[in-house]
Amino acid sequence: MCLVFVCDEDEMIVGQKQAAGSCPYCGGMIKEMDVESQWRLCFVPMYYKTKRKYFCTLCSRRLVLQY
Numbered sequence: 001m002c003l004v005f006v007c008d009e010d011e012m013i014v015g016q017k018q019a020a021g022s023c024p025y026c027g028g029m030i031k032e033m034d035v036e037s038q039w040r041l042c043f044v045p046m047y048y049k050t051k052r053k054y055f056c057t058l059c060s061r062r063l064v065l066q067y
Helices: none
Strands: 007-022 029-041 042-054
Touching: none
Parallel strands: none
Antiparallel strands: 007 029, 029 042
16 A cells, blocks of 8 residues: 655745835845645645735845734
């Protein structure tokens, strides 16, 4: 008996725009991206989630918000 799970994660950029403020590391502009991720199990969509990610346009560093 052989049991095989085929899982896949797909990420697609839904939208992007310039965010307010500047990068704390280099002072460059910050870009805000809305990313939709989709988990699939054997080619059947199981889970959708939309995330907002922030990147610096000058140093390409991913920025994380601290509350």
